[in-house]
Amino acid sequence: MSKAIILVALCFLPALAMSGRPNKNPFVVRGRVYCDTCLAGFETSASTFIPGAVVRLECKDRRTMELTYTHEARTDSTGSYKILVSEDHEDQFCDTMLVSSSQLRCSNVSPAHDRARVTLTRFNGIASDERFANNLAFLRDAAAPGCADIMKQYQETED
Secondary structure, three states: OHHHHHHHHHHHHHHHHHHOOOOOOOEEEEEEEEEEOOOOOOOOOOOEEOOOOEEEEEEEEOOOOOEEEEEEEEOOOOOEEEEEEOOOOOOEEEEEEEEEOOOOOOOEEOOOOOEEEEOOOOOOOOOOOEEEOOOEEEEOOOOOOOHHHHHHOOOOOOO
């Protein structure tokens, strides 16, 4: 009987010890923020990436939707951001979302591109610690000059 207790303890104690410690290799959430200069609803050749935009990562409990984690980051000169996350968020929904733009003429949040879901767990078969969020977008207050020509490229033509 005592051997069985010792065997069970040896099996579960390492798992309990590991669950309370942060991961050695944090997750790296990467993404970019762009300005939809043509108000197209998607990236075009006229879209520009926004340096200095603020992005937030939020994780919520899957059942209660209670906020469990939040972290903000600012985009670099290429409009890219990187957020390090040391905890596993297995049973949570995690989203990157827009907070603010550094460009006054491009500061309206695009309703279709205001957030992107990321999976922050190691229990899903993804081998890498890097997670890539879809690009997030702000809308320009008015379409930039030359957008009509760009949008013509996307129109369907019938032959």
